[in-house]
Amino acid sequence: MAPFSINESFGAQDQKVIAPLYAKANLDFVSGKGSYLFDREGNKYLDFISGIATNALGHCHPVLVEAFKNQLEKLIHLSNLFPNYPQIEFAEKLLTVTGFDKAFFCNSGTEANEGAIKFARKYFNRKGEKDRTQIVTFYNSFHGRTFGALSATGQPALREGFGDMPAGFTHVEWNDTEALKAKVNEKTCAIMLEPLAAEGGILTPSAEMIKTIAELREKFGCLVITDEIQTGVGRLGTFCGAAFYGIPADIATFAKAIGAGLPLGAVLMKQLIADELRAGDHGTTFGGNPVACTGGLALVNIVSEPAFLENVKARSAELKAGIAELIRKFGFLGEARGEGLLLGFTSERPVSEILAKAREEKLLVHRAGTNTVRFLPPLNVSSAEIGEALKKMNKALSAL
Ligand SMILES: Cc1ncc(COP(=O)(O)O)c(C=O)c1O
Structure with missing residues (x-):
């Protein structure tokens, strides 16, 4: 060269x-x-x-630079073999701000969505509903590039040439409530959506679609996963994009802004889901890195202020x-x-x-x-x- x-x-x-x-x-x-x-x-x-x-x-x-510098001099990486105090502090803040009950940290948006999909499926599996694995998502959505998240992503062109995708993902047109009703049933594990489909063309949800999602969640007991990777952390003027629209959420995924510029993702969940998770179900070496969490906390302390x-x-x-x-x-x-x-x-x-x-x-x-x-x-x-x-x-x- x-x-x-x-x-x-x-x-x-x-x-x-x-x-x-x-x-x-x-x-x-x-x-x-x-x-x-x-x-x-x-x-x-x-x-x-x-x-x-x-x-x-x-x-x-400057506040983020200072926070990063301070943590860099204390501890850069620890792994998840030990409790990590910056992670605990950051989780507590995020849960307080969002109203969720438990957090899992990873490194990116696609990983956060992989985690969310796995947790939703594991939740029903542990409850004995072993064939409740179907995830209903939307065309024009973007959830990431790894196989699970890519299967959820409603853009067939992005899957071309990569062979078989994980099964169990169905897509419906954005805001098509009839199609949504036709696809959601007792086998549905989760409806997964971005509060606002950003990459797909900045598509906002209709009031009818939000109402239908809430009704289907109630009727079939499925979960709702909101992908807040682009809409979360204040981007819509509320901390969560789902709160802006009044979309109910059992699991929410975050990345992008949440690490204050360092790679960080988070899956926030309701207690009932955390109750069905066990050590070893999922994991990551870097997830919740102390430096990224310290920056994230400094950022969220600012962004979550009314x-x-x-x-x-x-x-x-x-x-x-x-x-x-x-x-x-x-x-x-x-x-x-x-x-x-x-x-x-x-x-x-x-x-x-x-x-x-x-x-x-x-x-x-x-x-x-x-x-x-x-x-x-x-x-x-x-x-x-x-x-x-x-x-x-x-x-x-x-x-x-
Ligand atoms: C809504 C949404 N979900 C998931 C992702 C994937 O995140 P990452 O690129 O961190 O894997 C993106 C990235 O643009 C996104 O906008």
């Missing part, structure tokens, strides 16, 4: 050594502060992707108003999507063109589904930064 040249872009170097699994933008970021990222030349980009809804307090928030969540709602209203204005102005834009600070608009023009033009304006935004531009600012974004993003987007759309 040819040695790297200092003048080569990171993109060129990346292609030589990193497996080609991502379509990366050719930008060379080296540092971040708050809502901004800086490249090698010192150019400043307004980051409304936030590491895909992960940097909830922006880049290198005044902080009010700020998310206020900034959301500003961004929503600005998006509505853009839709009025540019005829090729379609409809506004989303809630909280998970917002977007659909476009008849290719989303890739809009993202590229926005990057020229030094604004980073992301796609959702096939035709939706997605804004994921940090949750502590300022009003001025929302205004700046809208101005940049206006210029980007004008330049198309």
Whole structure:
């Protein structure tokens, strides 16, 4: 392999050594502060992707940096062979904030969903309902890339070429309550959904669908698993996205923002499910790492404050108003999507063109589904930064 040249872009170097699994933008970021990222030349980009809804307090928030540093000097890794105090403290906080009873920590969103699926199945198995294994999920959902989570994910294209998938997953169209009623029965172990289908195009649940899920859960005694990996940790202006919509949940999965930028996932569950789990049923070496949990606790202490969540709602209203204005102005834009600070608009023009033009304006935004531009600012974004993003987007759309 040819040695790297200092003048080569990171993109060129990346292609030589990193497996080609991502379509990366050719930008060379080296540092971040708050809502901004800086490249090698010192150019400043307004980051409304936030590491895909992960940097909830922006880049290198001083409280998080301090928390990480303190824990790094005490204990970096312990394993789950011993109780881990940062994990205990963080679990207690999460359970207090969400109303769940027990926590299991892992390292990512897909792993959190694997855990949730296994716990739901084990719950019924231990209760003697051994053939209650069916999981009903939705088309256009995204639950992760490992086999269980991928089977739950309602995007057949993502499963292509990977051979047999684990059995027991059924998909229905989002908001199709008749299809949902037709699929849920005594064999249903769980209905699994994102409170708002983010990757699938920022699709919000209808009141009818929420009501139907609650009725089916009651009628058949199945569990509801909410995937809060993108909607949780305050993204919709409530700590859990399910609370925003009033979706009942027996198990909720978290990742992304929950580790304050380090890999961390969590499965929160009701006591009745924890009662049916035993040592050895599931596990992970790194899950609930002390450093990630310390950062997560520092972050959740901030994000769960009512005044902080009010700020998310206020900034959301500003961004929503600005998006509505853009839709009025540019005829090729379609409809506004989303809630909280998970917002977007659909476009008849290719989303890739809009993202590229926005990057020229030094604004980073992301796609959702096939035709939706997605804004994921940090949750502590300022009003001025929302205004700046809208101005940049206006210029980007004008330049198309
Ligand atoms: C709703 C949802 N679930 C699960 C995942 C998978 O998380 P991870 O990439 O950490 O495995 C994602 C990632 O985008 C997500 O948005």
